[in-house]
Each structure stands twice: as structure tokens, then as C-alpha cells.
Amino acid sequence: MKLGTCYYPEHWPESCWAEDARRMAANGLKQVRIGEFAWSRIEPESGRMDWGWLDRAIDTLHAAGLEVILGTPTATPPKWLIDTMPDMIAIDEQGRPRGFGSRRHYCFSHAGYRTEAARITRAVAQRYGRHPAVVAWQTDNEYGCHDTVLSYSAAARLAFREWLAARYGSVDALNRAWGNVFWSMEYRSFAEIDLPNLTVTEANPAHWLAFRRFASDEVVAFNRIQVDILRELSPGRDVVHNYMGFFTEFDHHAVARDLDVVGWDSYPLGFLDSFPFAEADKLAYARQGHPDIAAFHHDLYRGCTATGRWSVLEQQPGPVNWARYNPAPLPGMVRLWTLEAMAHGAELVSYFRWRQFPQAQEQHHAGLLRPDSEPAPGLAEAAQSARDIALLGAAGAAPRQVALVFAYDADWVTKIQPQGAGLSALWASFACYSALRRLGLSIDIIPPGAPLDGYAMVVLPCLPIVPDALVEQLERFAGQIVIGPRSGSRDADFAIPEGLPPGPLQTLFPGKVVRVESLRPGLIHPGAGWEIAHWREDLETSSQLEICAEDGTPACWKHGQTRYLAAWPEPSLAAEVLRRAAGDAGLALHALPEGLRLRRAGNRIFAFNYAAQHTELPPSIQGSLVLGERRLPPAGVTVLED
Numbered sequence: 090m091k092l093g094t095c096y097y098p099e100h101w102p103e104s105c106w107a108e109d110a111r112r113m114a115a116n117g118l119k120q121v122r123i124g125e126f127a128w129s130r131i132e133p134e135s136g137r138m139d140w141g142w143l144d145r146a147i148d149t150l151h152a153a154g155l156e157v158i159l160g161t162p163t164a165t166p167p168k169w170l171i172d173t174m175p176d177m178i179a180i181d182e183q184g185r186p187r188g189f190g191s192r193r194h195y196c197f198s199h200a201g202y203r204t205e206a207a208r209i210t211r212a213v214a215q216r217y218g219r220h221p222a223v224v225a226w227q228t229d230n231e232y233g234c235h236d237t238v239l240s241y242s243a244a245a246r247l248a249f250r251e252w253l254a255a256r257y258g259s260v261d262a263l264n265r266a267w268g269n270v271f272w273s274m275e276y277r278s279f280a281e282i283d284l285p286n287l288t289v290t291e292a293n294p295a296h297w298l299a300f301r302r303f304a305s306d307e308v309v310a311f312n313r314i315q316v317d318i319l320r321e322l323s324p325g326r327d328v329v330h331n332y333m334g335f336f337t338e339f340d341h342h343a344v345a346r347d348l349d350v351v352g353w354d355s356y357p358l359g360f361l362d363s364f365p366f367a368e369a370d371k372l373a374y375a376r377q378g379h380p381d382i383a384a385f386h387h388d389l390y391r392g393c394t395a396t397g398r399w400s401v402l403e404q405q406p407g408p409v410n411w412a413r414y415n416p417a418p419l420p421g422m423v424r425l426w427t428l429e430a431m432a433h434g435a436e437l438v439s440y441f442r443w444r445q446f447p448q449a450q451e452q453h454h455a456g457l458l459r460p461d462s463e464p465a466p467g468l469a470e471a472a473q474s475a476r477d478i479a480l481l482g483a484a485g486a487a488p489r490q491v492a493l494v495f496a497y498d499a500d501w502v503t504k505i506q507p508q509g510a511g512l513s514a515l516w517a518s519f520a521c522y523s524a525l526r527r528l529g530l531s532i533d534i535i536p537p538g539a540p541l542d543g544y545a546m547v548v549l550p551c552l553p554i555v556p557d558a559l560v561e562q563l564e565r566f567a568g569q570i571v572i573g574p575r576s577g578s579r580d581a582d583f584a585i586p587e588g589l590p591p592g593p594l595q596t597l598f599p600g601k602v603v604r605v606e607s608l609r610p611g612l613i614h615p616g617a618g619w620e621i622a623h624w625r626e627d628l629e630t631s632s633q634l635e636i637c638a639e640d641g642t643p644a645c646w647k648h649g650q651t652r653y654l655a656a657w658p659e660p661s662l663a664a665e666v667l668r669r670a671a672g673d674a675g676l677a678l679h680a681l682p683e684g685l686r687l688r689r690a691g692n693r694i695f696a697f698n699y700a701a702q703h704t705e706l707p708p709s710i711q712g713s714l715v716l717g718e719r720r721l722p723p724a725g726v727t728v729l730e731d
Contacts, residue, residue, distance in 0.1 A: 090431045090484070092475050093120030093158070093439035094457060095403060098146035099130045100446055105462070106146060109443065110153035116457075116468060117475020121150050122402060122439050125160025125230040126192070128209060129167040140216055151222035158329070158402075158439075159223050161213060161315050163206040164230035165192045170205060177202040179240035182286045187237065191450065192230075196240040197307040198248040203314060210315045211322065218323030225327040227402065228315045231354065232308050232330065238338040239304050241286050250279045252303045266582040267295035295583040297505045302498070305339040309347070316347045331402040332393075334360045334386055337500040337515055342536045345393035350436065352402035353390045357382045357426060359405065362412040365511060373684075373701065376419035377724065380686045380699035381523040383426055387433035388522070389495065389534045401430050403441035406467030407455025415453065421724030423470035425697055428477060428726050431484050432688040432695035440471055477716060481728065485691015487531040489543035490676055493522055494552060494559070496537050502553040502579055509607025509624050509657075517551035517573055517658050524663040528671055529679030529687045529710075541566050545674040548667070549594075550658055553579040560593045569674040570651040571666060572598060573658055574605075574626055597651045600630025614638035619661035626655040636665065679709050685721070696727040 094113060098106055113121065123146065124131075132138055150157055171178065171189050179187040179196040187194050195202050217223050232238070257263040260276050269275045274293060276282055285292035285300050316328050327349040332341055334356065345351050357378025361371055370379055391399045406423050408415040427438050444458040445465070457468040499514035507513065518534070525532050525548070533544075537559040541547060547566060549555075550573040563570060577591030586592035590602040604627040614621035616638045628646065635652065636645040645666050646653045650673075654666055671678055679687065684700025687710070694712055698704045698721035706719045712729030721727055 090435050090478055091119040091437045092117055092427070092471060092478070093122060093156075093437055094118050094443045095122045095439055095441045096150075096443045097126070097446070098123060098149075099127050099142065101444070103142070103145065106149045107153070110150050110155055113443065114153050114155060116472040117479075118155070118471070120156045120158055120224070120437060120439065121443075122158040122160065122227065123147075123150075124213070125162060125227060126165045127160075128162035128165055131162060131213065132167070132209065135169055135173065138212065143217075147217065147220060147222050151220075155222070156224040157220075157222045158225045158227055159213070159217055160227040161206075161210045161229055161319075163195075163209065163228075163315070166195055166202070166205070174199075174201045176243065178242075179237050180242040180245075181236070182239065182241060184241060184287060191235075193235050193237045195237075196242045196244055197238070197304070197311045198240060198242065198245040200244065203311060206311070207314050207318060210318045214319050214322035218319070218326075223323065223326060225329055225350070226319045226323060227352070228312050228319075228328065228330045230331060231333050232312070232344070233336065233338045234333060236338075238308060239300070241284050245304075245307075246284050248307065249284060249300060249303050250282055252306065253282060253299065254279045256299070266584075267293055267299075268584065269293065294502075294505045298498070298501060298583050301338075301501045301505075305343065305497070308339040309343045312344050313347050329400065329402065332390055334382070335364050335515065337497050340497040341390070342393050342497065348394065349396075350398045350400055351390045351393045352400045352437075353386050354403035354441070355383055355386065355401045355426065355430070356403070356405040356409055357422075358416060358418060359409040359412040362414050365516070374699060375414075375416050377422055377684075377699045377701070378426075379523075380684055380697070381519070381526050383429055384433060384526065384686065384688070385519055385522050385534075387430060387435065388532055391434055392533055392535045392539065397434065398436060400435055400437035400439070402437070402439050404430075404438050406440045406457055406471070407465055408453065409455070410451050410453035417455075417466075419701070419724050420466070421470065421722070423467045424474050424477070425699075425724050425726050427471070427474040428695065429688065429697050431478060431481070432690050434484060434486070434690070438474075440467065477726075481693075481716065485693065487533075487689055489533065489545075490530050491525055491532045491546045491548060491671070492539075492541055492544045493518060493525070493532050493534045493548045493550065494537055495534050495550070496552060496554070498554055499552050502583065503551065503575065505583075508605065512607065512624055512657060514551040514553070514575075520658045520660055520663050521548055521550040521571075521573065521667065524658070524660060524667050525671070526686055527664060527681055528668060528676075529681055530671060530676060531689055538562070544568055545676055546571070546670055548670075549573055549576050552576040554581055555591075555593050557593060560596060563594075563597055568650065569670045570597060571670050572651065572653045574624055574654060574656060578602070591653070598630075598632065598646070598648050598653045600628045600632055600646065600648075600653065602626045602655075603629050614640055614642040614644075616644060616662070616665075619644075619665045620659060621656040621662065622659050624657035628653070628655055635669070677709075680707055682707070692731045694729045694731075696721060696729070698723060698725045
């Protein structure tokens with residue numbers, strides 16, 4: 090695995106570039122990611138290109154032995170371009186324009202902007218496509234950041250109508266599929282269909298699901314335009330994009346089909362503070378990040394490509410600027426995050442950013458250097474990580490133990506019609522993932538239809554729309570299967586299946602969900618060390634009732650090799666159900682202390698201590714020490730070898 094950093098030569102005097110490059114190389118960094126926000130410097134005015142500064146910057150980095158990942162600058166179109174076609178900006182759900190003055194101020198559906206994005210991509214690729222320093226390209230930056238996937242512009246409305254016509258063929262077919270007879274919502278032509286915002290009350294959920302699919306397809310199409318140009322003009326270089334954390338607004342599997350490497354931007358402390366984790370976890374892990382945040386995304390994005398190639402394109406090296414509260418990492422955490430990415434198979438960890446910028450929106454966002462160019466705490470940890478990587482060599486592949494199936498349309502369905510506040514497929518998946526990690530297991534997060542060969546266990550935490558191909562795979566699967574709530578509860582157009590949920594999964598689990606209810610906080614059904622909370626389902630089934638609450642409320646049913654979890658996968662309940670399934674699958678389990686996590690890579694076991702106190706490896710974990718000790722300090726990393 091290589092280490093790198095994100096660098097913005099346009100932010101700094103040219104006189105410091107060579108020294109920056111020398112220090113990067115001296116601290117073990119190999120790759121530098123540049124250019125993704127530089128459009129206004131590359132093209133100060135329409136048609137007037139200024140390549141000199143970027144030529145010199147790339148040559149300077151190359152002279153220091155550094156490789157370059159060059160970004161297409163389409164995430165930040167310059168003001169002169171906005172002024173030439175002001176309707177290219179995105180419109181938010183309330184009908185307000187997303188104005189100039191920050192970034193991501195464009196609509197994916199605007200034909201004129203697509204043309205301009207292709208033009209600047211072609212210009213940059215023609216200039217640097219065969220430069221020996223350029224080893225990879227990054228398309229745009231963080232598609233959809235700041236809620237910009239869903240645009241409610243005139244361009245989006247027209248494109249959506251065309252998309253609907255192609256999908257449904259006739260407006261009568263659309264009316265039937267959406268159930269538009271309800272509330273007299275029937276259309277006479279596709280030209281009558283508007284976007285689903287600004288309705289008096291909620292729009293038809295089928296309308297919302299179609300719009301989300303369309304918007305995702307627009308991201309795919311926008312990205313593909315750039316990929317095609319880069320492959321034409323820069324053959325032999327990887328094409329990557331940087332995804333975000335806990336972000337599901339477009340189908341990342343679909344975008345990844347056009348990429349060589351999937352990247353993501355890892356900010357464990359910012360994510361812990363910004364997303365709905367328990368207050369106790371936010372305090373206990375304030376300087377470390379929840380133990381499963383980074384690993385969850387490593388495994389999610391590794392599963393997005395058929396090759397499994399992935400990288401961390403932005404790694405938090407210190408406090409960020411965008412969460413409600415922004416603590417500094419515990420000493421050692423930057424190294425821990427780096428080596429954990431290595432254990433999960435990353436090709437690159439790139440720290441964001443090289444030097445903290447003293448102006449504009451990210452003044453409080455730490456880098457590897459302070460604004461005065463003195464080392465920030467993260468620099469020493471990056472250098473130590475480089476030495477550790479050199480000692481350890483290449484990480485091996487993880488064993489195939491558990492496949493966790495996740496689909497982006499699952500999260501769309503549960504957000505469009507949650508039925509209970511905060512209950513989404515993404516967080517059901519995270520809860521199951523975290524429970525499996527606490528058992529010491531290795532998990533692959535895969536899309537429906539990915540091969541299941543070699544796994545001992547398959548988990549569907551929450552999969553409302555179940556493709557027929559997945560059902561056929563599961564029918565042939567010999568291992569343990571766990572089906573979570575709401576799975577098989579909708580067809581492709583958001584209707585309850587004729588045979589009731591779990592729909593097509595009834596070939597695996599003979600039962601019907603006849604009623605669901607969501608439970609307000611505090612309304613629980615306690616069990617033996619676990620509880621039913623937030624959501625539960627009543628079933629008609631001949632299956633065995635395996636787990637029930639103290640008051641007799643069913644929690645989990647079992648039929649042969651298949652379990653059906655009839656309640657929301659709360660951490661304690663998910664742990665109980667998945668522990669039983671993993672035991673039946675013959676998997677070796679570990680009783681891990683709080684905050685300790687494992688990852689097997691080849692013949693090595695990596696152990697990571699997220700706790701704020703020293704932690705001992707349990708006796709069940711054996712091997713010769715390669716790195717660290719059996720008693721791990723806070724933020725400690727230990728590597729054992731069989």
C-alpha cells in the first residue's frame with residue numbers, strides 16, 4: 090500500500106513547491122492528488138488556458154519521485170461559466186437556486202454544463218494524459234456532496250420525463266405501476282409529470298423512487314462522459330472517484346462499473362459527530378471514531394468493483410472543520426486508521442491535506458503541516474505508518490466468512506417511506522456489520538447478484554426489493570442465511586408484493602409478514618440481554634420461533650438454514666441472532682473487549698484498539714508477534730502471524 094497526500098499548488102507560492110515535494114518524499118509519501126478544484130486557474134477566462142503553473146507543479150512533483158493523481162476540475166465551475174448559462178445551477182427541493190460562492194453548484198442534467206465539463210476534461214487530458222508523472226485520474230470530486238444529487242431544475246424535469254418514457258414505454262403502464270388511481274393522480278402523457286417536490290403532502294413513493302433512480306443514472310452518465318475521454322487520451326492510467334461516508338444518494342455500484350479503482354474520503358471523527366450514533370459512543374470514541382466507521386466503508390467500497398480495487402483518497406489527519414464539534418484525534422489514531430485500511434486491502438491512503446490553508450472555508454481543517462509549514466501531529470504518524478508498511482509488506486486477502494448484502498435502492502425505499510423515524514437500510518446494515526465485527530469476523534459487503542461462493546454465511550439486513558437472481562443464488566447457497574426486517578417487502582415500483590412480504594424470499598422462509606409497527610423510543614420488548622425496539626413484524630409462519638422477548642413477542646424465526654429477524658437489528662438483538670447463525674455456520678468466534686477489532690489478512694491477524702484504555706488480546710487470538718504487543722495501548726495496533 091502506498092501513502093499520499095492532497096496538495097493544492099495553486100494555494101501556495103511557487104517558491105515552496107520543491108521543498109514541499111522533498112518533504113513529502115522524505116516522510117514516505119509516494120502519490121500526490123492535485124487539480125480537482127483548479128478550473129479558474131487553468132482557464133481564467135472562457136477559452137484562455139493558463140497551463141504554465143500546472144506544468145511546473147507536475148514537473149516539480151515528478152522530479153521529487155512523486156506520482157500524481159490528477160483531478161478533473163468539474164466540481165467547481167468558475168464564475169464566468171455560471172454567468173454564461175445561469176440555468177446550469179442545481180435547484181434545491183424548495184425550488185431555490187444553489188448559488189455560486191462555494192462548490193458543487195451545477196445540475197447533473199444540464200446539457201450545456203455536460204458539454205463544458207467534457208470540454209475541460211478533454212483539454213486537461215490532452216495536456217497531461219501521457220505525462221510520466223500522471224498515474225491516475227480522479228473524476229470530479231465527491232459526487233453529490235452538499236445534497237446536490239437531486240436537482241429540481243427545468244433541465245432535470247425534462248430529462249426525467251424522457252427517462253420515464255424510456256423505462257415505462259407508455260403513460261398507462263406508468264399509471265398502473267405507480268398506482269396513480271389513488272388520489273386521482275393519473276397522467277395523460279409523460280409531459281404532465283413534474284418532479285416530486287413541492288406537493289401539498291408527500292408525493293407518491295413510486296414517483297420518488299423513480300426520481301431517485303433517474304438522478305442516480307444522471308450521475309452515472311455524467312461520470313461516464315469523463316471516463317470515456319480519459320481512457321481515450323490517457324491510456325494505461327487508472328480512473329478513480331472519491332465517494333463519501335454514509336452517503337447513499339446515488340448507486341455507487343453503478344458508477345463504479347466505469348472505474349478502475351473506487352476511492353472514498355475517510356473522516357471518522359467528523360462522521361461520528363455528524364451521524365446518529367448513541368451519545369455514549371460519541372463520548373467514548375470522540376477522539377478515535379466509532380470502531381466500525383472506517384472498516385464499514387472499506388468493505389462497502391471494496392465490494393463496489395468486480396476487481397475489489399479501492400483506496401482512501403482523503404484521510405483525516407487532525408481536526409476537521411465541518412462537524413458540529415471537531416476534536417483532535419487521539420495520539421496514534423492517524424497511524425491506526427492507516428494500517429486498518431491496509432489490513433482491508435487499500436492500495437493507497439492519501440492524507441487530506443498537505444498544509445492547512447489559512448483562508449476561506451477550511452481554515453480550521455488540519456493538514457499534515459500547520460499553516461506556518463511546521464509539522465502538525467499527523468505528519469509523524471504518517472511517516473511512522475510508512476515505516477510500518479515497509480516492515481509488513483503486502484497484506485494478504487481476507488478469508489471469505491460473511492457476505493452482507495446491501496443495495497442503494499434499499500436505502501432509498503426506507504428513506505422515502507420510513508414508517509419509523511430514522512429507520513433506514515443503511516443503518517440496519519451498519520448495525521449488522523458492527524455486530525459481526527464484534528464477533529471477530531471478516532465481512533464482505535456485496536451488491537445483490539455478486540457471487541456467494543466460499544462464504545459460510547449471508548446476511549440481508551434490510552433489502553426491500555429482492556432481485557430474482559439473488560433468490561436463485563440463495564436457493565443454491567449451502568451456508569447460513571439471515572434475513573432482516575422489510576426484506577422482500579416491495580416490488581420494483583414500490584408496491585407490496587401480491588403474496589405479502591418477504592415476497593420472493595418465501596421460497597427460503599415459509600411465512601408472511603401480515604402487520605408491521607414502529608415503536609417510539611422507550612417502547613421496548615426486553616429479552617435476555619437484548620431488546621426489541623423501533624420496529625417489529627407479525628408473521629404467519631410454520632417456522633420455529635427461536636428467539637422471543639420476555640412477554641412472548643417474537644424476535645427471530647428459524648427454518649432450516651434460514652433465520653428471519655422480525656424486529657429492527659438493534660445492536661444487542663443483532664448480536665444475539667448473528668452469533669447463533671455464525672455458530673451454526675461453523676465460524677470461529679472471539680469474545681472481544683469493548684473497542685477491540687480484528688481483521689485477518691492472509692496469514693496475519695491485525696488487531697486495533699479503539700478504546701481509550703489499554704486492552705489485552707483474548708487468549709483465543711494466537712500467533713507470533715510481528716508488530717506491537719498483546720497488551721495494546723489506546724490507538725494501538727498489533728499484528729500476529731500464524
